[in-house]
Amino acid sequence: MKQLVRVLLNLCALLSISLASIWTDPRLTHYGEGERSFPLPKEEAHAFFYLSEDNSLYVGGEEILYHFNLKAMKDYKNYTIKAESTRCQGRPYCKNDVTFVGQLLGKLTVCGTNAYSPGCWVMENETFQKLTYSWAQQLAPRTPVDNYNILISGSEVYSTLARKSNNGLSVMITTFRKLYGSDQLLYTGDTFLRRPKFVKSLVVEKEDKIQNKILLFFTEDNTESRTVEKRLPMVAQLCKSESGSVSANTRNVFSTALKSRMICGNQLTGQYYPHLQDIYFLQGKTGNVIFGLFKNAWDHSAVCSYEVEDIELLFNTSSLFGSSRKDLKIRPGTCLPPPQMTPEETSEEASNYPELTDWLWPSGNKTVFQNLNLYSKIVVDEITAVNQKIYKVLLLATDDGTVHKVVELEDGALNILNVIPFKQKGKLQFMELDPKEHVVYMGTTREISVLPLDDCTAYNTSCTDCVRSRDPFCGWVEGKCESVLKHKGSIVQNLEQDAACKDEKESTAESTSLYLKGNRPTSSNGVYFLTCPTMLKHATYMWKNGDREMGKCDPSNDICELIVNEVSYPGEYKCIVKEMETERALLKYTLPESNSATKPQCLWLLGLTILLLVLA
Numbered sequence: 001m002k003q004l005v006r007v008l009l010n011l012c013a014l015l016s017i018s019l020a021s022i023w024t025d026p027r028l029t030h031y032g033e034g035e036r037s038f039p040l041p042k043e044e045a046h047a048f049f050y051l052s053e054d055n056s057l058y059v060g061g062e063e064i065l066y067h068f069n070l071k072a073m074k075d076y077k078n079y080t081i082k083a084e085s086t087r088c089q090g091r092p093y094c095k096n097d098v099t100f101v102g103q104l105l106g107k108l109t110v111c112g113t114n115a116y117s118p119g120c121w122v123m124e125n126e127t128f129q130k131l132t133y134s135w136a137q138q139l140a141p142r143t144p145v146d147n148y149n150i151l152i153s154g155s156e157v158y159s160t161l162a163r164k165s166n167n168g169l170s171v172m173i174t175t176f177r178k179l180y181g182s183d184q185l186l187y188t189g190d191t192f193l194r195r196p197k198f199v200k201s202l203v204v205e206k207e208d209k210i211q212n213k214i215l216l217f218f219t220e221d222n223t224e225s226r227t228v229e230k231r232l233p234m235v236a237q238l239c240k241s242e243s244g245s246v247s248a249n250t251r252n253v254f255s256t257a258l259k260s261r262m263i264c265g266n267q268l269t270g271q272y273y274p275h276l277q278d279i280y281f282l283q284g285k286t287g288n289v290i291f292g293l294f295k296n297a298w299d300h301s302a303v304c305s306y307e308v309e310d311i312e313l314l315f316n317t318s319s320l321f322g323s324s325r326k327d328l329k330i331r332p333g334t335c336l337p338p339p340q341m342t343p344e345e346t347s348e349e350a351s352n353y354p355e356l357t358d359w360l361w362p363s364g365n366k367t368v369f370q371n372l373n374l375y376s377k378i379v380v381d382e383i384t385a386v387n388q389k390i391y392k393v394l395l396l397a398t399d400d401g402t403v404h405k406v407v408e409l410e411d412g413a414l415n416i417l418n419v420i421p422f423k424q425k426g427k428l429q430f431m432e433l434d435p436k437e438h439v440v441y442m443g444t445t446r447e448i449s450v451l452p453l454d455d456c457t458a459y460n461t462s463c464t465d466c467v468r469s470r471d472p473f474c475g476w477v478e479g480k481c482e483s484v485l486k487h488k489g490s491i492v493q494n495l496e497q498d499a500a501c502k503d504e505k506e507s508t509a510e511s512t513s514l515y516l517k518g519n520r521p522t523s524s525n526g527v528y529f530l531t532c533p534t535m536l537k538h539a540t541y542m543w544k545n546g547d548r549e550m551g552k553c554d555p556s557n558d559i560c561e562l563i564v565n566e567v568s569y570p571g572e573y574k575c576i577v578k579e580m581e582t583e584r585a586l587l588k589y590t591l592p593e594s595n596s597a598t599k600p601q602c603l604w605l606l607g608l609t610i611l612l613l614v615l616a
Helices: 001-024 134-139 309-315 344-352 462-468 603-615
Strands: 037-039 048-052 056-061 063-070 070-082 100-104 105-114 119-124 127-130 150-153 156-159 176-179 197-204 214-220 231-239 257-262 276-283 287-295 301-307 370-372 377-384 392-398 403-407 412-419 427-433 439-444 447-452 474-477 480-483 520-523 527-533 540-545 548-553 559-565 571-579 580-589
Touching: 001 134, 001 370, 037 070, 048 100, 048 427, 056 105, 056 439, 063 100, 070 447, 100 119, 100 150, 100 580, 105 134, 105 571, 119 134, 134 156, 197 276, 197 548, 214 276, 231 276, 231 309, 257 309, 276 392, 287 309, 287 377, 301 309, 370 392, 370 412, 377 427, 392 427, 462 474, 462 480, 480 603, 527 540, 527 580, 540 559, 548 559, 559 571
Parallel strands: 276 377
Antiparallel strands: 037 447, 048 056, 056 063, 063 070, 100 105, 105 119, 119 127, 150 156, 156 176, 197 214, 214 231, 231 257, 276 287, 287 301, 301 370, 377 392, 392 403, 403 412, 427 439, 439 447, 474 480, 520 527, 527 559, 540 548, 540 571, 571 580
């Protein structure tokens, strides 16, 4: 009996997880593949993508660079950039894999592995010339699978690619270092990073340029005893314009570099996601927010948000872990106006104890969104809806390029749409938002795709379906579900569950049918099999005969079925969908009267019920 109870408890736990996933999984699936996509000429296993300000997309591959005009995807150019040496024949990456494309010193610059001898080339009149700067080798790794991060801010260039230690030994030290720029060329100390895996770096600009910060996001080994995790998600903050330390020993070291552990989870439920996947910096209408994409050991994903002001406050107020000094005149991490240098005692304290005592917790100490899916990339957009409120829309992508569109509403985040943007299967390499045009550009190892966030064709069946999507980019106008960015005037939306379609016909069940009415039921030996597609995953589906409820269905399945043995109640059988406390019919069947009758049943449910009664 105890074993039976244990089995039933496990079953209940699984059911609760399944039911929870119903509401975090997409409400609707939209197969929009190929509408605005273009295949790469050949598969590029380590493709690198760069979206330029002139609406061009560059794709770097194996000894080749593609240039796509995004307004005419089929018109593209390609340039060959071969390795200069072949002395590595027989080794796996003995070619020139392009690993960086971007604007450097006012010119398009391409960097690559160059057969284990990294180098860079600049475009001059449709040809590429070798860049002769000694630091150019630190803009590309030796192989395309190495982890690294390049940051270009104006005319300043930063890199995390490993360099040889200062003592002349062959030990490769991973640091974040400034390679080029007008100020001091600084680097983080040799012990600041512990076997890091870099996720992203970015610049937070302030009105007072002296207070401009660099934020570096990465994971590293845990050498402290404050948590059991082997690897930790971290954020480091550095003053962008600092001049280094007064100390001669650390003159060229970032004296303001400090770091803190990032937490993503929910304190109330005790759920935490310790593995950082991606970062997006939203410079929004209501403030600057960092969105972090995390996962846990079971490859379930979560999104957490962090106000940039809260990050600054943390670094300005937290003590240093392990430090006992409280009498410093200049606090570690303070940005001083150039050419003023950080006092020696302050820089030494930051160097000896670079980690904050306090951790960076998410806004509200909870996640923005959680899901059983594994996402790899995130972008976040903002839209002013018809009600003049600002809504944040998250685009979360899996490794195969499938995208979930999630909107932050007052009653919680809602997964409103599953988009399939690609024709071919390939590993997702690139995802970038153009916030001015509200368009997401995506790239896999095989294909490029353009995803307009105001594409409303998925909800174009009726006004009811349009407003119930709760997509802030879409509204019902002039008999269609259209983009609110392209229409003004009387547009119907329902983001706060207080709007409705004004057309009287929309309120009747038959007029809002998603599918054809009067379908002929499938029958065999007097048994009728009624089927109804369950497209809306956030709704409840049921069968009704008149006012009689004949059976409910799980919306996570693709089909809602009803098996009718010997019709006891002839007439119309309607498949009803209930969403937002309202009901409507999707389709109906008409069953004839039969001589003998038994009640309709869902056979598997009846069998399970009988089994449980017997076991009890």
